[in-house]
Amino acid sequence: MPRTRRIPVPPWRDTPQRLQVLRALAARPGFSSAKLLHARMAADGCEVGLSTVYRALAALVEAGQADVVRDDNGERLFRHRGEEQHQHYLVCRHCGFALALDTDEIETWADRIARESGFADVRHTVELAGVCTECSAGPL
Amino acid sequence: MPRTRRIPVPPWRDTPQRLQVLRALAARPGFSSAKLLHARMAADGCEVGLSTVYRALAALVEAGQADVVRDDNGERLFRHRGEEQHQHYLVCRHCGFALALDTDEIETWADRIARESGFADVRHTVELAGVCTECSAGPL
DNA sequence: CAAGGCTTGGCAATGATTTTCATATCAAAT
DNA sequence: ATTTGATATGAAAATCATTGCCAAGCCTTG
Incomplete structure (x- = not known):
């Protein structure tokens, strides 16, 4: 029983922006940079601040819903993690x-x-x- | 996603600064950041510009004399590579x-x-x- | 000695990511 | 419905490693 302790993940509120980020991420086949996601979301008509994109991505990684790697330039690339x-x-x-x-x-x-x-x-x-x-x- | 690769190596002049960097790097047991190497060299009394440290490290990596990895902060850590x-x-x-x-x-x-x-x-x-x-x- | 080229190093520039901070929004309590 | 306390947002500013710039220094060759 004393196996469950869920504290580390701070409060989480489902906001439209976070859902947008998640959707945008899930819509991409491979890894994408925050910058690219932000641009693509903007192109799709949903205005979300770059800071928010970063925060949402960080939360997703924290929650294990996304993987992150670094490319040769040290840029972070994110990918949605399905059940695989x-x-x-x-x-x-x-x-x-x-x-x-x-x-x-x-x-x-x-x-x-x-x-x-x-x-x-x-x-x-x-x-x-x-x-x-x-x-x-x-x-x- | 343009690949980054340049660093003309052809002419290589052995300068005291480059040797210092190599020595400093070789003196460290594990991986070290450029910043740390720079600081340590300064502490040892040899004044070498940070830019020079970076250039020397890049050259060493290019020449296969050093390995490089990235830590969580995207910082590059270098390590001297012996004959291994x-x-x-x-x-x-x-x-x-x-x-x-x-x-x-x-x-x-x-x-x-x-x-x-x-x-x-x-x-x-x-x-x-x-x-x-x-x-x-x-x-x- | 002179010319040309490689180096150096301080400082500005980059560029990704984070922080700041005033404002907006939510959820629950009143 | 209104208040209240907490969280979220986003534009701009701040950070920070790394790179670009460039005038000045050092070597080597002619």
Whole structure:
């Protein structure tokens, strides 16, 4: 019983803005930057402050409803997390085509490392990038 | 999403500043931020501009003499790379302490993916980050 | 010595993210 | 319905790591 303790997540009020952010995020297939989401929402006619987008995204991440990674420029990219667990991809450096990978091995490995190291809250990032067959074949 | 890659390396002049940066980096056990290195060098009496520290670190990374990861704040942490090969680490998000990992499994896995996918020039990034035992015990 | 090129370092500029703060909104109590 | 206390919003300002700029310094070669 004493397993349930839900304090960390501060009050949460369902506001139209937060729903908008969630919808915008869910509507995107891959990872998107806050900036991009903000722009896209604006384009769709819903005016939401950039600060609010950031706050909503932070809350979503906190609540485990979104994943976040960093791109090469240190920018944060967010992705809605459905019921599927996180996934890794092999991305084409040239055209952006992404191939979903079977990552059981990696997950198991990462879990073991986390356990054996004694570190807390271990999270991992695995990124594979190459040039897909089409891009390496065709000119351009 | 433009890729960022520049840094002309051709001419490389060994300057005292660059050597200082390299020494400072090599002197640290784990990953360190540019800011920290700069401060530590200053404390050791060698005045080197922050810009120079950044440039030297970029050059070292480019030359494969240093590894770089990102902490939770998007800050870049650098680590000197000795003669050891490509290596992955479990980094403490809080103090930067890094634990070298046995990554045979990952390497094998990545190689297999590269082979099976047909992608060319596949490179990978694996980052594990958590909070080390000391930091999770201490304050915060 | 002179010219040209690589370096340096202080400072301005960037750009993402956060904070501030006055205002708006909600939920429950009155 | 009105008050009240707490939370949310957004525009602008603040932060902060990192990079760009550029005049001045240092080397190397002619």
